[in-house]
Amino acid sequence: MKYPFTPKSTSYLEPGHYWPIALSDGKYACGIVVSKLMDIHENKIESRLFLAALIDWSGRQPPTAEDIKDCKAIKVGGAHIKSITTVGVGIIGKANFCFLGQNPRQYSDDFATMGYNVLKVVAEKHFTKNS
Numbered sequence: 003m004k005y006p007f008t009p010k011s012t013s014y015l016e017p018g019h020y021w022p023i024a025l026s027d028g029k030y031a032c033g034i035v036v037s038k039l040m041d042i043h044e045n046k047i048e049s050r051l052f053l054a055a056l057i058d059w060s061g062r063q064p065p066t067a068e069d070i071k072d073c074k075a076i077k078v079g080g081a082h083i084k085s086i087t088t089v090g091v092g093i094i095g096k097a098n099f100c101f102l103g104q105n106p107r108q109y110s111d112d113f114a115t116m117g118y119n120v121l122k123v124v125a126e127k128h129f130t131k132n133s
Contacts, residue, residue, distance in 0.1 A: 008092035009083055011049045012038050018096045022064035023056075023089050023125050031125035032057050032065040033086065034099065036078060054081035056121045057099075060129040067097035077124045080115035088118050 009015055015035050023031040036053040040046070055075040059065060086092060 003096075006092045006094045008087055011083060012047065012052050013049070015052055015093075016096060018098055019093045020057075020065060020067075020070065020095055020097055021086050021090060021093050023122050025060070025122075025126060025130055027130045029060050029062055029129065030064050031121075031129055032059050032070055032073075033081075033089075033121045034070075034075075034097070035093075036075075039080065050083045051080050051115070052083070054079065054085060054116070054121065056124050056128075058128075060125070064091075064094060067095050070097055071099075073099075076128060077116075077121065079120070081121070082115075082118060084118045085116065085121060089122055 003014070007014070015038060017035055017037050019035040021033050023033055025031055034055050034057055036055050039048040039051050039053060041048050055078040057070055057073040058076050059070050059073045061069060
């Protein structure tokens, strides 16, 4: 897989794919794909929704797999594919995380969903001094 790429659906998303979230103070936070979601009513993988997390990392440059390898999740929830595409350059790499769990398919009725900019808003409050 070539990086960066801008996903239009969840087809090519994989657990561990991550993207930078530009913050108002010039730093970056990081979102990560936790898993794809299964639509239990249609018994198929969701094409636009996935399980995402904001991880406990910020830096002056976009994240690398090495930067974020031991980070924990701050916020986890259902996200639309536009959560990636509205905040920047798209998916920039893939990392391994212990919190990703063993089951790559989650059910889309089991959790709260987030708006397109929720991870950015949470990151601003968590990482910037002006929030």
